[in-house]
Amino acid sequence: QEETVSHLRPELVDFHGVSMDHFFTDNWDNVQNFQAKPDDILIATYPKAGTTWVSHMLDLLYFGKSSPKRGVSLPIFERVPFLEICISPPTGVELADKMTTSPRLIKTHLPVQLVPKSFWEQKCRIVYVARNAKDNVVSYFHFDCMDSMQPEPGDWPSYLQKFQEGKLVFGSWYDHVKGWWEKKQTYPKLLYLHYEDLAEDMERELDHVCSFLGVCPSEEERQQVKEGVQFDAMKKNRMANYSTMDGMDFKISPFMRKGKVGDWKNHFTVYQNEEFDKEYQNKMMNTTLQFRTEV
Ligand code: A3P
Numbered sequence: 001q002e003e004t005v006s007h008l009r010p011e012l013v014d015f016h017g018v019s020m021d022h023f024f025t026d027n028w029d030n031v032q033n034f035q036a037k038p039d040d041i042l043i044a045t046y047p048k049a050g051t052t053w054v055s056h057m058l059d060l061l062y063f064g065k066s067s068p069k070r071g072v073s074l075p076i077f078e079r080v081p082f083l084e085i086c087i088s089p090p091t092g093v094e095l096a097d098k099m100t101t102s103p104r105l106i107k108t109h110l111p112v113q114l115v116p117k118s119f120w121e122q123k124c125r126i127v128y129v130a131r132n133a134k135d136n137v138v139s140y141f142h143f144d145c146m147d148s149m150q151p152e153p154g155d156w157p158s159y160l161q162k163f164q165e166g167k168l169v170f171g172s173w174y175d176h177v178k179g180w181w182e183k184k185q186t187y188p189k190l191l192y193l194h195y196e197d198l199a200e201d202m203e204r205e206l207d208h209v210c211s212f213l214g215v216c217p218s219e220e221e222r223q224q225v226k227e228g229v230q231f232d233a234m235k236k237n238r239m240a241n242y243s244t245m246d247g248m249d250f251k252i253s254p255f256m257r258k259g260k261v262g263d264w265k266n267h268f269t270v271y272q273n274e275e276f277d278k279e280y281q282n283k284m285m286n287t288t289l290q291f292r293t294e295v
Pocket residue numbers: 045046047048049050051052053135138139140142229230231232234255256257258259260263
C-alpha cells in the first residue's frame with residue numbers, strides 16, 4: 001500500500017521560480033483570471049502557519065451569529081475556499097465563484113508576486129499569517145508525511161535541507177514571509193499577523209483583527225469566537241479539523257497536531273539548530289521582519 005500512496009504523490013516542479021506541484025498550477029489560468037470583489041477577504045499564509053486557525057476565526061466573526069450552524073455543518077475548506085487548489089472538482093476557484101455569502105473569505109498559499117491581480121485592483125483586505133521558521137518546518141514535515149497529496153517528504157534531515165533550499169510546495173518560506181512583509185509597507189489593507197502572537201494573547205489579536213476589518217462584535221460574540229478558536233475546540237470540531245478530507249492519514253499525524261510554539265525543540269538536534277541559525281541569519285539579513293521561536 002505504501003507503494004501506491006507514494007506513487008500518487010506529486011513531483012515538485014519549478015513554476016515561475018517557485019517550487020510547486022501540479023495540484024496548485026493545473027488551474028492556473030482560472031486562478032490568475034479570478035475576479036475578486038471589493039469586500040473579499042484574502043487569508044494568505046505559507047503552508048502550516050496557522051491558516052485554518054485564522055480562517056475559522058474570521059468565519060466565526062462574520063457568520064457565527066447570523067448562521068450558527070455553519071461552523072458545525074460546513075467544513076472549513078468549503079467555508080473558506082482554497083483559491084489555487086485543483087485536486088478533484090470543484091476547484092477552489094469554482095467554490096469561490098459559487099459563494100453567495102458576503103464577505104467571501106478566501107484562502108491562498110501563493111507568494112505575493114503570484115496573487116491574482118484583481119485582489120489588488122479591488123483593493124481587498126488581506127490577512128497574512130506568518131509563523132516562525134522552525135515551528136513552521138516541523139509542522140510542514142508532519143503534514144507532508146500524512147497528506148498523500150503532497151510530494152514525498154523523505155526523512156527529517158533531508159526535509160530540513162529542502163526547507164532551507166526552498167524546495168517545498170509554495171517555495172521558500174524566507175521569500176514568502178519577506179515578500180508579504182514588503183508588500184505591507186506599500187499596501188495598507190494588509191494585516192500581518194504572527195502565529196506566536198495569537199498563541200500568546202488571543203484577546204489582543206482579536207482586537208487587532210476586528211479593528212482592521214472594521215467589525216464590532218458584542219461581548220457574547222467575542223466570547224464565542226475565542227472559545228471556538230481554542231486549539232482543543234478546533235481539534236474536536238470535525239468541521240475545522242480536516243477529518244472529513246480524503247488523502248490525509250490521521251494515524252500518521254492529525255491535522256490539529258500540537259498547536260504549540262516551540263515544538264521545534266523536540267525535533268531539531270543541537271547541530272541542526274546551529275546550522276539552521278547560521279543560514280537563517282544570512283537569509284533574514286535584509287529585512288526588518290522578526291520572529292519569536294518561543295513565547
Ligand atoms: P502543528 O502541526 O504545529 O500542530 P495550517 O492551518 O496553516 O495548515 O496550520 C496548521 C498548524 O496550525 C498545525 O500546527 C495546527 O495544529 C495549528 N493550529 C490549528 N488550529 C490551531 C489553534 N486553534 N491553536 C493553535 N494552533 C492551531
